[in-house]
Amino acid sequence: MTTRNFETNMLDVNFINIIDYLGTFAFAISGIRLASAKRFDWFGAYIVGLVTAIGGGTTRDLLLSITPFWMQQPSYLIVTGFALLFVIIFGRYVIRLKNTFFIFDTIGLGLFVVVGIERTLDAGFPFWVAIVMGTITGSVGGIMRDIFINVEPLVFRKDIYALACVFGGLMFFSCSLAGVPEPVTQVIAASSVILIRILAVKYHISLPALKGADDRKNLRKK
Amino acid sequence: MTTRNFETNMLDVNFINIIDYLGTFAFAISGIRLASAKRFDWFGAYIVGLVTAIGGGTTRDLLLSITPFWMQQPSYLIVTGFALLFVIIFGRYVIRLKNTFFIFDTIGLGLFVVVGIERTLDAGFPFWVAIVMGTITGSVGGIMRDIFINVEPLVFRKDIYALACVFGGLMFFSCSLAGVPEPVTQVIAASSVILIRILAVKYHISLPALKGADDRKNLRKK
Amino acid sequence: MTTRNFETNMLDVNFINIIDYLGTFAFAISGIRLASAKRFDWFGAYIVGLVTAIGGGTTRDLLLSITPFWMQQPSYLIVTGFALLFVIIFGRYVIRLKNTFFIFDTIGLGLFVVVGIERTLDAGFPFWVAIVMGTITGSVGGIMRDIFINVEPLVFRKDIYALACVFGGLMFFSCSLAGVPEPVTQVIAASSVILIRILAVKYHISLPALKGADDRKNLRKK
Numbered sequence: 052m053t054t055r056n057f058e059t060n061m062l063d064v065n066f067i068n069i070i071d072y073l074g075t076f077a078f079a080i081s082g083i084r085l086a087s088a089k090r091f092d093w094f095g096a097y098i099v100g101l102v103t104a105i106g107g108g109t110t111r112d113l114l115l116s117i118t119p120f121w122m123q124q125p126s127y128l129i130v131t132g133f134a135l136l137f138v139i140i141f142g143r144y145v146i147r148l149k150n151t152f153f154i155f156d157t158i159g160l161g162l163f164v165v166v167g168i169e170r171t172l173d174a175g176f177p178f179w180v181a182i183v184m185g186t187i188t189g190s191v192g193g194i195m196r197d198i199f200i201n202v203e204p205l206v207f208r209k210d211i212y213a214l215a216c217v218f219g220g221l222m223f224f225s226c227s228l229a230g231v232p233e234p235v236t237q238v239i240a241a242s243s244v245i246l247i248r249i250l251a252v253k254y255h256i257s258l259p260a261l262k263g264a265d266d267r268k269n270l271r272k273k
Numbered sequence: 274m275t276t277r278n279f280e281t282n283m284l285d286v287n288f289i290n291i292i293d294y295l296g297t298f299a300f301a302i303s304g305i306r307l308a309s310a311k312r313f314d315w316f317g318a319y320i321v322g323l324v325t326a327i328g329g330g331t332t333r334d335l336l337l338s339i340t341p342f343w344m345q346q347p348s349y350l351i352v353t354g355f356a357l358l359f360v361i362i363f364g365r366y367v368i369r370l371k372n373t374f375f376i377f378d379t380i381g382l383g384l385f386v387v388v389g390i391e392r393t394l395d396a397g398f399p400f401w402v403a404i405v406m407g408t409i410t411g412s413v414g415g416i417m418r419d420i421f422i423n424v425e426p427l428v429f430r431k432d433i434y435a436l437a438c439v440f441g442g443l444m445f446f447s448c449s450l451a452g453v454p455e456p457v458t459q460v461i462a463a464s465s466v467i468l469i470r471i472l473a474v475k476y477h478i479s480l481p482a483l484k485g486a487d488d489r490k491n492l493r494k495k
Numbered sequence: 496m497t498t499r500n501f502e503t504n505m506l507d508v509n510f511i512n513i514i515d516y517l518g519t520f521a522f523a524i525s526g527i528r529l530a531s532a533k534r535f536d537w538f539g540a541y542i543v544g545l546v547t548a549i550g551g552g553t554t555r556d557l558l559l560s561i562t563p564f565w566m567q568q569p570s571y572l573i574v575t576g577f578a579l580l581f582v583i584i585f586g587r588y589v590i591r592l593k594n595t596f597f598i599f600d601t602i603g604l605g606l607f608v609v610v611g612i613e614r615t616l617d618a619g620f621p622f623w624v625a626i627v628m629g630t631i632t633g634s635v636g637g638i639m640r641d642i643f644i645n646v647e648p649l650v651f652r653k654d655i656y657a658l659a660c661v662f663g664g665l666m667f668f669s670c671s672l673a674g675v676p677e678p679v680t681q682v683i684a685a686s687s688v689i690l691i692r693i694l695a696v697k698y699h700i701s702l703p704a705l706k707g708a709d710d711r712k713n714l715r716k717k
Contacts, residue, residue: 086651087705094658095651096705109558114331114341119558125623142706180344194421199638201647203423207308207317214316261309261318262364336553336563402566416643425645429530429539436538483531483540484586 067162072130074159077152078104079134082196084145087138089200096138099199101131106192111167111184115174157248160212161241164189164219168240178227182220189216189244211251214258219244289384294352296381299374300326301356304418306367309360311422318360321421323353328414333389333406337396379470382434383463386411386441390462400449404442411438411466433473436480441466511606516574518603521596522548523578526640528589531582533644540582543643545575550636555611555628559618601692604656605685608633608663612684622671626664633660633688655695658702663688 082103086096105121112119121127138145145152167188171181190206190213197204206212223240231239250256304325308318327343334341343349360367367374389410393403412428412435419426428434445462453461472478526547530540549565556563565571582589589596611632615625634650634657641648650656667684675683694700 083705089647089651090704091651092702092704094702095648098651098657113335113557114344116338116340116560118560122558122620122624128623128627138705176344179347179350183344183350198420198423198642199648199651201423201642201645203311204317204421207311207313207320207421213320258314258316260312260314261305261360335557336566338560338562398566401569401572405572420642420645423645425533426539426643429533429535429542429643435542480536480538482534482536483527483582 070158070162071166072126073155074162075104075127075130076134076137077155077159078192079131080138080145080152081156081193083135083138085196085200087142091200093135093139097131097135099196100134101128102199103192103196104131104134106195107163107188107190108167108192110191111170111188114187115171115176115184117170117174120170153252157245160189160216160248161219161244164216164244165223165237165241168220168223169237178224182217182224185220185223186213186216189213208257208260211248211257215244215247215251218247292380292384293388294348295377296384297326297349297352298356298359299377299381300414301353302360302367302374303378303415305357305360307418307422309364313422315357315361319353319357321418322356323350324421325414325418326353326356328417329385329410329412330389330414332413333392333410336409337393337398337406339392339396342392375474379467382411382438382470383441383466386438386466387445387459387463390442390445391459400446404439404446407442407445408435408438411435430479430482433470433479437466437469437473440469514602514606515610516570517599518606519548519571519574520578520581521599521603522636523575524582524589524596525600525637527579527582529640529644531586535644537579537583541575541579543640544578545572546643547636547640548575548578550639551607551632551634552611552636554635555614555632558631559615559620559628561614561618564614597696601689604633604660604692605663605688608660608688609667609681609685612664612667613681622668626661626668629664629667630657630660633657652701652704655691655701659688659691659695662691 079100082100083096086099091099105119105127109119109121164185167185168181171184172178176184193206193212194204197206219240222243223236226236226239227233301322304322305318308321313321327341327349331341331343386407389407390403393406394400398406415428415434416426419428441462444465445458448458448461449455523544526544527540530543535543549563549571553563553565608629611629612625615628616622620628637650637656638648641650663684666687667680670680670683671677
């Protein structure tokens with residue numbers, strides 16, 4: 052009951068666990084870094100890191116009426132503790148490791164989306180709900196982080212982040228529809244999230260900002 | 274199970290559906306307009322619109338331990354998509370339609386309050402909880418919208434908004450107590466929300482701002 | 496079912512009720528004072544006060560899949576109403592009563608932490624979850640208050656606040672492990688929260704702010 056269905060299905064349990072923890076670590080680091088820029092104390096930084104790492108999955112589990120995943124084993128709290136220690140000790144080097152964290156973060160994102168989809172389908176919901184929940188799992192932690200540190204959520208400007216989650220969900224759906232075996236479907240879905248995210252960042256691809264309505268200055272002058 | 278009790282009770286299902294969707298559309302437009310003023314991208318604007326439209330009902334359903342209403346059929350996500358399309362295409366005309374949206378928004382508010390009360394009573398809670406839930410259904414979406422775009426929630430200054438919801442709830446309670454048939458009770462409660470809101474906006478009626486405490490400059494000099 | 500296990504276990508029911516209401520009153524006052532500084536209207540101030548008082552326990556109950564405590568009896572809404580009345584009438588004296596409210600607030604914090612731990616253990620979760628939930632019960636209301644009035648959460652800078660909750664939880668755990676009778680355990684845990692909080696405020700004890708990462712100017716120049 053308490054083991055994640057995803058872990059036992061796809062590849063080796065240990066390998067998935069490692070990715071899950073690396074993803075959690077990278078998400079937590081992103082929260083702790085922003086908290087440090089706002090001069091939060093250690094405990095405050097820990098909380099922001101934790102919320103960034105588990106906020107998406109917690110929101111998903113509440114909506115699905117499931118006990119939140121991090122209440123079933125303390126590893127997510129411990130991994131976030133290591134992330135805090137890491138920033139305290141290696142603070143000045145964290146910026147140099149930016150690319151490393153981007154990779155962790157992106158692989159974590161791919162995994163989190165697939166975990167979110169799996170848990171939703173297991174709970175008996177249709178596919179469109181699963182795609183929404185995969186996106187919530189991947190992106191709500193970052194939104195909560197930005198609300199906590201009192202800035203406008205970044206994800207609303209870096210659309211490809213959330214959009215990559217939606218696309219991964221659609222790939223999962225298409226593969227399932229086509230009868231692709233589940234482990235392969237999971238790998239394809241996670242990979243497409245990762246690929247889109249990397250391409251978007253590398254080539255600065257983004258959706259247009261919304262014009263009009265309350266923003267008169269931005270109306271085209273045709 | 275998945276159809277709303279409200280819809281089958283009151284008047285014609287199609288008519289209620291139309292009001293529900295118009296209300297959702299108007300709530301979503303209000304979120305998308307504010308997101309556009311903050312230069313969010315399309316996807317970010319969609320999310321803010323969606324949260325404005327479904328945030329109140331979702332909070333209510335989580336508190337009642339019911340599966341959130343929008344997870345039972347995709348229509349709310351689709352209506353929000355149309356709202357986004359509308360702002361993208363007709364951005365420059367949205368301001369001119371301000372009064373039209375005010376009407377939709379207000380009728381939606383009246384309906385949402387009644388739906389919130391109904392669902393709470395169906396879940397077996399007493400009337401005072403139902404009045405709170407009606408108010409949450411009507412006003413939490415707007416609070417979440419303002420938190421997302423990082424401004425102080427407007428509803429805390431435009432009191433009559435939330436207060437109209439409370440009044441509608443009290444009307445519902447009084448009518449039920451007096452033995453008024455349910456469909457009539459629903460119409461009276463929704464109408465009183467709508468009426469109070471329109472009168473408050475038309476005649477600039479509002480509750481006083483709170484003085485004192487931390488705000489020395491505003492202490493009366495008697 | 497609807498009575499709190501804590502109340503019937505520890506000391507006299509009436510005495511606990513009084514502390515519970517004083518704590519709720521003090522938490523609500525802290526929200527209403529900050530809302531008044533932002534010129535919210537009466538209803539907005541009431542909502543901020545209510546969220547400050549019940550936000551932590553509500554988050555805990557949602558995570559535990561329990562019906563939120565304040566939906567079982569209207570007393571928390573009523574106490575918040577009295578807190579609003581108090582600020583409206585005695586606004587200019589509230590600042591002078593600062594120390595009195597600090598005492599109420601701190602005693603309330605101690606109680607809330609113990610109530611949070613009790614409810615979590617009753618729901619069948621292990622001790623580390625109970626400690627997290629005790630901390631959430633004590634500190635999330637203040638975080639929600641600060642998000643609502645659009646400032647950076649204070650608790651992230653006044654670490655000892657949340658840390659006192661964690662310490663109280665550890666004391667509870669240690670006493671239970673040592674076979675100390677439950678009522679005594681509860682008193683010791685609540686007292687240690689109160690003591691740490693008072694000492695931290697009196698001697699200006701706080702955790703260091705996090706340095707490094709995104710904050711180049713704060714890197715040590717050794």
